[in-house]
Amino acid sequence: MSRVLVPRRRLPTLVGGAVVLALLGACVPSAPADQTTAVDVERYQELATDPWIGADDVRVARYRFGSNGLFDDGLASTRRQVTGERLAVLTAEIAAAATVGWWVAGATCDTAGAASGGGASVELIRALADGSSAVGTMTITSRGDSATDTAPTSQTVSVVAEVPHHSHPDPVVPDRVPVDVGTLSCLGGSAGATVGQVGAFEPVRDR
Amino acid sequence: MRRTRRRSVVARGAFRGGREHRARRRALGAGVLIAAVLGLAGCSQGVSRQDAADLLGSQVWPVGPVTVDGTTDGGRFPRPSITTRTDSDATPARAAASAVDDAVAAGWIPVYARCAGPDDEVVVHVVRQLRDGAVAVATIDAADPAVLRQEGVGVGRPGEQDGPRTVVRISAVASAPEDLDDDAFIPPVLRDGGPGPGDRVDLGDCLASAAQEPGTVAPRWIGTPAVLPREGGPLPAR
Numbered sequence: 001m002s003r004v005l006v007p008r009r010r011l012p013t014l015v016g017g018a019v020v021l022a023l024l025g026a027c028v029p030s031a032p033a034d035q036t037t038a039v040d041v042e043r044y045q046e047l048a049t050d051p052w053i054g055a056d057d058v059r060v061a062r063y064r065f066g067s068n069g070l071f072d073d074g075l076a077s078t079r080r081q082v083t084g085e086r087l088a089v090l091t092a093e094i095a096a097a098a099t100v101g102w103w104v105a106g107a108t109c110d111t112a113g114a115a116s117g118g119g120a121s122v123e124l125i126r127a128l129a130d131g132s133s134a135v136g137t138m139t140i141t142s143r144g145d146s147a148t149d150t151a152p153t154s155q156t157v158s159v160v161a162e163v164p165h166h167s168h169p170d171p172v173v174p175d176r177v178p179v180d181v182g183t184l185s186c187l188g189g190s191a192g193a194t195v196g197q198v199g200a201f202e203p204v205r206d207r
Numbered sequence: 208m209r210r211t212r213r214r215s216v217v218a219r220g221a222f223r224g225g226r227e228h229r230a231r232r233r234a235l236g237a238g239v240l241i242a243a244v245l246g247l248a249g250c251s252q253g254v255s256r257q258d259a260a261d262l263l264g265s266q267v268w269p270v271g272p273v274t275v276d277g278t279t280d281g282g283r284f285p286r287p288s289i290t291t292r293t294d295s296d297a298t299p300a301r302a303a304a305s306a307v308d309d310a311v312a313a314g315w316i317p318v319y320a321r322c323a324g325p326d327d328e329v330v331v332h333v334v335r336q337l338r339d340g341a342v343a344v345a346t347i348d349a350a351d352p353a354v355l356r357q358e359g360v361g362v363g364r365p366g367e368q369d370g371p372r373t374v375v376r377i378s379a380v381a382s383a384p385e386d387l388d389d390d391a392f393i394p395p396v397l398r399d400g401g402p403g404p405g406d407r408v409d410l411g412d413c414l415a416s417a418a419q420e421p422g423t424v425a426p427r428w429i430g431t432p433a434v435l436p437r438e439g440g441p442l443p444a445r
Contacts, residue, residue, distance in 0.1 A: 031281040031282055031441065033444050034444045035441055035444075036440075036441045036442065036443045036444065037443050037444055038391075038443050040443065041391045041392070041443050045395065048394065048432065048434045049394070049395065049431050049432055050432070051319065051321075051428045051430070051431060051432060052426075052428070053432075054319070054321045054330055054428060054432050055432060055434050056346070056434075057434075057436055058434050058436060059436070060392070060440075060441070062281065062282070062440075063281055063441075065280045065281035065283075066280075076434075080321070080323075080327070080328045080330070080426075081327060081328045081350055081351060081353075082323050082328070082426070083323070083324045083325075083326050084324070092425045092426060093426060095425070096425065096426045096427070096428075154351075154353075
């Protein structure tokens with residue numbers, strides 16, 4: 001006869017624990033069947049094949065697993081190191097992005113760098129084939145900010161581009177007007193910490 | 208006598224029944240055999256995750272341990288991958304060109320490159336078909352190690368000025384079985400029989416100008432990116 005390994009007085013605790021775990025497991029909602037559709041895949045491929053972004057990582061829009069009905073937008077991101085003064089690098093990147101359809105909606109200085117010398121972010125828009133829009137945020141920071149760096153003209157350019165999940169509304173795209181990022185205060189200009197319009201995209205919305 | 212005849216009738220019936228039984232068994236056996244052959248044929252066309260990992264690991268380039276990390280929650284799936292990192296005393300452009308030469312010699316096809324100035328980061332995407340529809344994408348990234356330090360990647364010690372001029376990172380990712388069922392996330396260049404002659408890009412202009420034009424900051428690229436993240440999915444609803 002086999003021995004009972006668990007003392008009888010602990011059985012109710014173990015059974016109760018197992019029931020609680022099972023109930024908690026049942027509480028995690030499963031992903032809906034239409035969490036990702038052909039619309040999301042098309043938008044994914046538009047970001048993945050964008051030569052200006054040259055994404056290191058790309059993610060299709062999908063259900064946020066474990067959430068209560070939240071969906072993440074599609075996303076592509078990259079980071080690169082470029083030599084040059086900040087404004088020159090930004091201007092060159094904006095010109096390169098324009099050749100594949102990106103245009104600048106606005107730009108802003110980092111909170112910590114509102115004065116001249118800080119980092120800056122540029123918000124760009126690109127029309128998608130299905131009529132929606134991708135919104136990209138390009139951020140530039142000087143490697144010279146770090147005590148370990150010796151090349152103050154070396155910049156790190158980060159790009160994060162997002163496309164809406166098929167169940168989300170399209171980004172609110174501002175009127176297309178010329179935006180001169182060189183007038184930002186953090187880049188030596190006099191227009192203040194923000195030029196143009198930023199904030200066309202909210203990353204995650206309820207369904 | 209009568210008893211014997213009855214026996215023989217029973218025996219004949221039993222013989223006839225045995226013949227039918229054997230025929231049925233033969234038909235059943237043939238059916239099972241055909242099903243097994245068809246099943247094996249179906250299996251031979253598929254590539255399991257382990258097969259894909261083995262195929263990636265058996266490539267001449269890049270050489271490194273294959274990992275399959277990731278979750279299957281919410282329809283996501285992991286793809287086999289290899290990640291390597293080597294030091295070089297060459298500029299990023301020259302170090303990338305050397306890595307691309309190795310890749311091309313091993314049968315990979317360059318489809319995209321992004322360059323800028325002579326000391327700037329260079330990224331090249333190379334692709335290849337593995338077997339039975341399985342494909343692989345590799346990214347060659349050559350950059351100043353200071354960039355990696357800034358990203359939190361352990362290269363040297365903080366403040367260390369001596370060390371390699373360039374670090375070359377290679378990340379190769381193979382398609383997963385799910386990608387064979389639905390190629391939604393496979394780079395377009397790898398669909399419909401794989402890359403054609405027009406998809407192979409000549410990196411000479413990009414890499415040469417990056418190496419020879421000091422002071423330029425203009426980003427330039429050639430070709431179309433081919434990205435295959437380590438984590439795939441979820442596949443679209445059909």
